[in-house]
Amino acid sequence: xxxxVKAGEDTxxxxxxxxxxxxxAMGDVSQMIGGQITVNIDGQDVRVPMGTxxxxxxxxxxxxxPTLCHHPDLCVAGVxxxxxxxxxxxxxxxxxCAFPVxxxxxxxxxxxxxxxxxxxxxDLLLSTHYGECYSxxxxxxxxxxxxxxxxxxxxxxxGHVTESQYPKDESSYSVVRDMDKCIxxxxxxxxxIDVQEVGVLEAVGRSNKTRISTYLDKPLGDVVCxxxxxxxNRCPTGALHANDxxxxxxxxxxxxxxxxxxxxxxxxxxxxxxxxxxxPGTPMTYQLNxxxxxxxxxxxxxxxxxxxxxxxxxxxxxxxxxxxxLVKKEEVAFPQFTSCSPGWVKYLEHFYPExxxxxxxxxxxxxxxxxxxxxxxxxxxxxxxxxxxxxALMPCSAKxxxxxxxxxxDSGVKDVDYGLTTREMAQMIxxxxxxxxxxxxxxxxxxAASRSRNCSNTRTSSPCAGxxxxxxxxxxxxx
Amino acid sequence: xxxxxxxxxxxxxDTIEPGTGLAAALTKSRADIIGEVAASNLRGRxxxxxxxxxxxxxxxxxxVGEGHSKYVVCNADEGEPxxxxxxxxxxxxxxLVFEGMTIxxxxxxxxxxxxxxxxEYVYMRPHLDxxxxxxxxxxxxxxxxxxxxxxxxxxxIRMGAGAYVCGxxxxxxxxxxxxxxxxxxxxxxxxxxxxxxxxxVVNNVETLASVAAILSKGAAWFKAIGTERSxxxxxxxxSGDCTDPGVYExxxxxxxxxxLAKVGGSNAKAVQIGGASGQCVPASQFxxxxxxxxxxxxxxxxxxxxxxxxxxxxxxxxxxxxxxSCGQCTPCRAGNARLLDGIERLERGxxxxxxxxxxxxLCETMQLASKCGLGQSSPNAFVSIVTHFQDELLGRTxxxxx
Numbered sequence: 068x069x070x071x072v073k074a075g076e077d078t079x080x081x082x083x084x085x086x087x088x089x090x091x092a093m094g095d096v097s098q099m100i101g102g103q104i105t106v107n108i109d110g111q112d113v114r115v116p117m118g119t120x121x122x123x124x125x126x127x128x129x130x131x132x133p134t135l136c137h138h139p140d141l142c143v144a145g146v147x148x149x150x151x152x153x154x155x156x157x158x159x160x161x162x163x164c165a166f167p168v169x170x171x172x173x174x175x176x177x178x179x180x181x182x183x184x185x186x187x188x189x190d191l192l193l194s195t196h197y198g199e200c201y202s203x204x205x206x207x208x209x210x211x212x213x214x215x216x217x218x219x220x221x222x223x224x225x226g227h228v229t230e231s232q233y234p235k236d237e238s239s240y241s242v243v244r245d246m247d248k249c250i251x252x253x254x255x256x257x258x259x260i261d262v263q264e265v266g267v268l269e270a271v272g273r274s275n276k277t278r279i280s281t282y283l284d285k286p287l288g289d290v291v292c293x294x295x296x297x298x299x300n301r302c303p304t305g306a307l308h309a310n311d312x313x314x315x316x317x318x319x320x321x322x323x324x325x326x327x328x329x330x331x332x333x334x335x336x337x338x339x340x341x342x343x344x345x346x347p348g349t350p351m352t353y354q355l356n357x358x359x360x361x362x363x364x365x366x367x368x369x370x371x372x373x374x375x376x377x378x379x380x381x382x383x384x385x386x387x388x389x390x391x392x393l394v395k396k397e398e399v400a401f402p403q404f405t406s407c408s409p410g411w412v413k414y415l416e417h418f419y420p421e422x423x424x425x426x427x428x429x430x431x432x433x434x435x436x437x438x439x440x441x442x443x444x445x446x447x448x449x450x451x452x453x454x455x456x457x458x459a460l461m462p463c464s465a466k467x468x469x470x471x472x473x474x475x476x477d478s479g480v481k482d483v484d485y486g487l488t489t490r491e492m493a494q495m496i497x498x499x500x501x502x503x504x505x506x507x508x509x510x511x512x513x514x515a516a517s518r519s520r521n522c523s524n525t526r527t528s529s530p531c532a533g534x535x536x537x538x539x540x541x542x543x544x545x546x
Numbered sequence: 547x548x549x550x551x552x553x554x555x556x557x558x559x560d561t562i563e564p565g566t567g568l569a570a571a572l573t574k575s576r577a578d579i580i581g582e583v584a585a586s587n588l589r590g591r592x593x594x595x596x597x598x599x600x601x602x603x604x605x606x607x608x609x610v611g612e613g614h615s616k617y618v619v620c621n622a623d624e625g626e627p628x629x630x631x632x633x634x635x636x637x638x639x640x641x642l643v644f645e646g647m648t649i650x651x652x653x654x655x656x657x658x659x660x661x662x663x664x665x666e667y668v669y670m671r672p673h674l675d676x677x678x679x680x681x682x683x684x685x686x687x688x689x690x691x692x693x694x695x696x697x698x699x700x701x702x703i704r705m706g707a708g709a710y711v712c713g714x715x716x717x718x719x720x721x722x723x724x725x726x727x728x729x730x731x732x733x734x735x736x737x738x739x740x741x742x743x744x745x746x747v748v749n750n751v752e753t754l755a756s757v758a759a760i761l762s763k764g765a766a767w768f769k770a771i772g773t774e775r776s777x778x779x780x781x782x783x784x785s786g787d788c789t790d791p792g793v794y795e796x797x798x799x800x801x802x803x804x805x806l807a808k809v810g811g812s813n814a815k816a817v818q819i820g821g822a823s824g825q826c827v828p829a830s831q832f833x834x835x836x837x838x839x840x841x842x843x844x845x846x847x848x849x850x851x852x853x854x855x856x857x858x859x860x861x862x863x864x865x866x867x868x869x870x871s872c873g874q875c876t877p878c879r880a881g882n883a884r885l886l887d888g889i890e891r892l893e894r895g896x897x898x899x900x901x902x903x904x905x906x907x908l909c910e911t912m913q914l915a916s917k918c919g920l921g922q923s924s925p926n927a928f929v930s931i932v933t934h935f936q937d938e939l940l941g942r943t944x945x946x947x948x
Contacts, residue, residue, distance in 0.1 A: 148915045148916070160915045162917070184915040191877065274867075
């Protein structure tokens, strides 16, 4: 951060190896002019700008090419090889996600060689993929499972591991790593270094001993992970998932001595409908309140209240800093950074500790809420804070980490006991509040899909657009 | 001296006066240097056989980023099992190798050269550093080479760390940049987007030494040796069941039988040509020629005598690939392990012919769908051994297993 950053200058710390292969985003290729090349895909001609990948060109003519390691947010890897196609004049098959169109090409996407290769790639991935689908968090929402079905996998051609090969890493409050389910697509690696610029994950070992690991194989809880969960968001299988504390929440709900209070952040209220077959973004605030009461929570509150408190606190702090700087001529750290996002806070602590004085001393809305409940609310309702369990429904896995920070215990006990993600809450609602059926606001129909577990991974786990978006926005709504 | 280090035939390189190639190159325009190399029909000596003139032409035409340079990289990561000819070249003909790099730099307009030296060759480092220093003192490296204004070029040595895959040019470049040695997607190719994203020529040690010879003696001289599609002479690293292993020079196009006669291996059962990633040729095919149009090779010749168990041979190679796959792409990472498992099943007599044909289909997938040359060629030995020695592989019992 030291030194002037010129506009357009590349400031990413991602290794060149992972950036150099970036093929520039083409936008809506059908709308572009100039540098157009004709590609023939399965007999259909399509004109695309130079540099378009075969995968994007195929999409334009409605040819679906399966992918696993490819992700639209990330640079090209070309490692899973499930998207291979036959390019006329090339001896070997080419990965459609990584092959740029630079001349007139004839491409075939479903020849014998291609079908055999794709099936073999899936067979090979499954041969080392431990565990069965019905006990997996990503059952019915897994890209590997979907492709296995699409390609008619009905037996393990090259065998199947019958014993766990790796211990699960559950050291992090936020992210659980299960290498037994990893297919080494490296989306998490690319997400962590390229999108988030954190870089705690990397491939280690060679050949069939390759695995994704951390610095010196340390547990995820002990490295500079900022708990943002963006890796979970892009994992195609169940190898990465949030550290689910819903069992503990159930225990609290089932305990008659406990007064269980939940706060809901704005984002999960807009996202949770997707887990019930509604359009992403469908407002669910009031229906969610009903569902939470049905699920057994004693009180449901809106985090917006403490978001307002945060703004008042941070605003006051800014005025005080300005007063110190301008009137009293004291040395004060500027600009003042928000402290709302626990991912951002941890990022700053690890990578730019010299800017810690710039962080607002105010707590995040989630933690202010916990403190208010376990002090003011407890006194008002004459409940011992030790008998109150506060749960936070949040869009970000870093919130799980935040509530476990040791300094977040102003009431004498943990201010917020558990953080739950949107998907975990949807699962709890499905499990307990079976009679609750969300109404689809757009069609006014009762949505029949409410029992479906088919919630799309890419949106609901974290509608937060990533750390940089969180860090730079004014955070009026907590991330 | 280790017998495989010793030269068994006089080498053409002995007849090349160091410095004459570079001197001749400096009298030519850049285009003419490339033209000379292209006219010689020199093809890459690492094994893949890409025409050197074409590679240089692409790099010469590629645009270099502002404030950057083009690069010439000498691939001395000699890691193919059974290959040791670059060792001889680097120890005895280092001047010709560096001269070839300097000529390449002149041709493509590079200012920096890197010798990527195999980790196990670290003992050569003082010798090679000494040669480089001597060349700097003599004005053969550095600013204004041999008084040619504007021709600045220097060479540094970088050590590999023992990974076989770093002999693959894009993995080599990744390694040079300080990353995990893993192949990149191609295109873009190194001639366009190589070291630090700049145009880079990666040539084998022997290719570069040959360039110095070609510039010294002329393209026509070189082209007259060998066959029409495989011009020139080639060094061979001969090992295995023969009376006289070592480094040999033969013109390309030599038959296997003729080669075996020279090395004292005429009674061979089979010959592995091209190292672990090459193919295993049975005695019935010893009439075939070693040339790009028939059996291409980087120069590794491993002779198997009548007493060799071919399944054991296949297992040895496959163990190598299971160790050396970089682990990036699925077919190579998981495929080699499956093939090794299949070989172990064959050893125990537990591999059905159905499963064996399934494995051969997997070999085809690996050859077609792997990301780089390692996975694309790792099944070659297994496929050729299964094809030519199937009777020997099938019908074993667990008691016979090694």
